[in-house]
Amino acid sequence: MESLNDTEWDVLISGTGLPQSLLALALSRSGQKVLHIDQNDYYGGAEAAFSLQEAEAWVEQVNGAPQTPDFHQACIRKPTSDGEASGSQLGFSRAYSISLAPHLLYTRSNLIPALVSSKVYRQLEFLAVGSWWIYDKEEGGQGETGEAHGMRANEEQRGTLRRIPGGREDVFADKSIDLRSTRSLMKFLKLAADPAAFPTVLPEWGPRPFDEYLGSQFKMSPRLQAPLLALTLSTDLSNQTTVAYALPRIHRHLTSIGLFGPGFGAVLPKWGGLAEIAQVACRAGAVGGGVYVLKKGIECVEKSSHGSTNTEDAESILSVVSLQGGDVVKARWIIGTPTALPNDAMPDAQKQSIIVEVTHLTAVISSPLIALFPPPAEGSTPPAGVVVIMPSASFDIPPFLGISSIAQVPAIYLIIHSSDTGECPEGQCIIYTSTNLAHSSASCLLESAIDTLLSSVNEQPKPKILWSLSYAQQHPATPPSFITSNEVSSSQTRSDQQSGILVLGNLDPSLVLEDDVLRDVRAKWELVTADDGDERGGFMQFVDREGIGEDEEDA
Numbered sequence: 001m002e003s004l005n006d007t008e009w010d011v012l013i014s015g016t017g018l019p020q021s022l023l024a025l026a027l028s029r030s031g032q033k034v035l036h037i038d039q040n041d042y043y044g045g046a047e048a049a050f051s052l053q054e055a056e057a058w059v060e061q062v063n064g065a066p067q068t069p070d071f072h073q074a075c076i077r078k079p080t081s082d083g084e085a086s087g088s089q090l091g092f093s094r095a096y097s098i099s100l101a102p103h104l105l106y107t108r109s110n111l112i113p114a115l116v117s118s119k120v121y122r123q124l125e126f127l128a129v130g131s132w133w134i135y136d137k138e139e140g141g142q143g144e145t146g147e148a149h150g151m152r153a154n155e156e157q158r159g160t161l162r163r164i165p166g167g168r169e170d171v172f173a174d175k176s177i178d179l180r181s182t183r184s185l186m187k188f189l190k191l192a193a194d195p196a197a198f199p200t201v202l203p204e205w206g207p208r209p210f211d212e213y214l215g216s217q218f219k220m221s222p223r224l225q226a227p228l229l230a231l232t233l234s235t236d237l238s239n240q241t242t243v244a245y246a247l248p249r250i251h252r253h254l255t256s257i258g259l260f261g262p263g264f265g266a267v268l269p270k271w272g273g274l275a276e277i278a279q280v281a282c283r284a285g286a287v288g289g290g291v292y293v294l295k296k297g298i299e300c301v302e303k304s305s306h307g308s309t310n311t312e313d314a315e316s317i318l319s320v321v322s323l324q325g326g327d328v329v330k331a332r333w334i335i336g337t338p339t340a341l342p343n344d345a346m347p348d349a350q351k352q353s354i355i356v357e358v359t360h361l362t363a364v365i366s367s368p369l370i371a372l373f374p375p376p377a378e379g380s381t382p383p384a385g386v387v388v389i390m391p392s393a394s395f396d397i398p399p400f401l402g403i404s405s406i407a408q409v410p411a412i413y414l415i416i417h418s419s420d421t422g423e424c425p426e427g428q429c430i431i432y433t434s435t436n437l438a439h440s441s442a443s444c445l446l447e448s449a450i451d452t453l454l455s456s457v458n459e460q461p462k463p464k465i466l467w468s469l470s471y472a473q474q475h476p477a478t479p480p481s482f483i484t485s486n487e488v489s490s491s492q493t494r495s496d497q498q499s500g501i502l503v504l505g506n507l508d509p510s511l512v513l514e515d516d517v518l519r520d521v522r523a524k525w526e527l528v529t530a531d532d533g534d535e536r537g538g539f540m541q542f543v544d545r546e547g548i549g550e551d552e553e554d555a
Helices: 019-028 050-066 113-118 168-173 177-192 195-200 208-219 222-233 241-257 273-287 441-454 491-498 517-527 530-536 550-554
Strands: 008-014 034-038 071-077 126-135 150-152 160-163 266-269 290-295 298-305 317-325 326-334 355-365 386-391 410-420 429-435 466-474 501-502
Touching: 008 019, 008 317, 008 530, 019 034, 019 326, 019 517, 034 168, 034 273, 050 466, 113 517, 126 222, 126 441, 160 273, 168 177, 177 208, 177 222, 177 241, 195 241, 208 241, 222 241, 222 355, 222 386, 266 273, 273 290, 298 326, 326 517, 355 441, 386 441, 410 441, 429 441, 441 466, 517 530
Parallel strands: 008 034, 008 326, 034 290, 126 386, 326 501
Antiparallel strands: 071 466, 126 160, 126 266, 150 160, 298 317, 317 326, 355 429, 355 466, 386 410, 410 429
16 A cells, blocks of 8 residues: 555554454444554454464564563473374464454354444354363262263263253253252252342342352352352352352353354354454455554654644544654544553553463364264254363362462363364364463463363373463453443543543453453444534444445455
8 A cells, every 4th residue: 555654544543453443343434534553464463363383473473572562471382293193183384273362252242233233244154152061070970970961081080071051951951960959050040040130139149259159048069059150251269259240141141042043152253263353344344444554553642733722622633643664644533452552652541550460271182072062952053162161179280380279279161162163174173271370380280171171081092282372461450441332421531532542441361252342342433433423323333335245345
């Protein structure tokens, strides 16, 4: 394209992560002149997806330059392959799409209807996330952990993988749950399915531990509590997972099942997780007139007044932005996540000071682990993703971690993607896992959890890790104060108009894409387009334009 130097824009968006890409799409279709840049040479930012070769380049970038402040301590391991079978060797580099953001997307997520109303869904394919399993280290036998709905591990592990019931029908069908436990589960599931009952519970129990609540109010044993704790997807210790946190999340899980098909309540995007949605949004935004430039980050921002000196008039103030490569542009609004904007340009209230760290481990496995992917319900097709929960008591904790008690270790979630996702060749699968345990060797804990799982499926030869990527990711200790479309105060609007800089929250590197992400995008869209009236149209609501076919519209 021609030089960007000395050009003017309504909005400059920095970073091509999911929030920025959705906002760029919404603004470009609302008549805004959008320049969308990224300092990297790839799309997706912290939600990117890589081939094996691209992952190696990313690791070098993370470890060798300060351009990726979100990440550090990245490492790739390639255990020696014995070549026993076709699945036991790595394929070629581009046969893989390793996602930095393999988040689950519940079928009731607010993002799904937005993708439909914006027509973006036409270029996406979503796959079902099927069974949820929990690993029980004790040998299965009588009572709650029998073999009726589980897979017996080999004799060395002496454990069982149990399917977590997804609703009342599953509870009644599970003959391994005794009558008393069935009654307790049914009583709780009835409560969790009715949010109108939550106000009677939360005033007393909201800040208290969820496991304490289940034991006190429903007389559930710890073994019966574990599957319900797993459905909260909490990465905190069990005694730190509160009732106020757990109830709405279990409600979401239960009410999402069956919405798009029998037996499942969550989906995942094919070809690389959230990176695929971000790239499709970028392409659709380009059709709307947005301009996208990679390898072009922001170096500095300064203010320059034009026309009226009234600082309440946002139209009269442009920011002068110096970009990498020497280009200087002007923009009325500058928007990005904290790590995509210069720290000295961010409003003081938006600067993050308290940071927590999450350790990730992504592993390519030599087996498809078919036994974990049964159809979730009669008449449904096998899923492309499953979830396995490993309670801290279920796997070995390396002694050099210096952890004296398993009570100090939160449960570990393994998100497993089959080759149907397009992320690996047939005969293999990919396991994504993470922990917020603060330790420089936390990846060893994750590898121990994966090894325990691989032993539990009772395959010969035992499945193994062919390739793995570990890295640490930093994010704010508390989620950003996201605002809904009805909560944009006039004082905040004035403040943001005067600065001309809006900060999108980073995605929480958790297991699920939360609704707060799209709410935050919508709030920024409303601020930017506040003076446009009816001309801006509805948020992420686009109609097919005359003379443009579907392929062109969504290209």
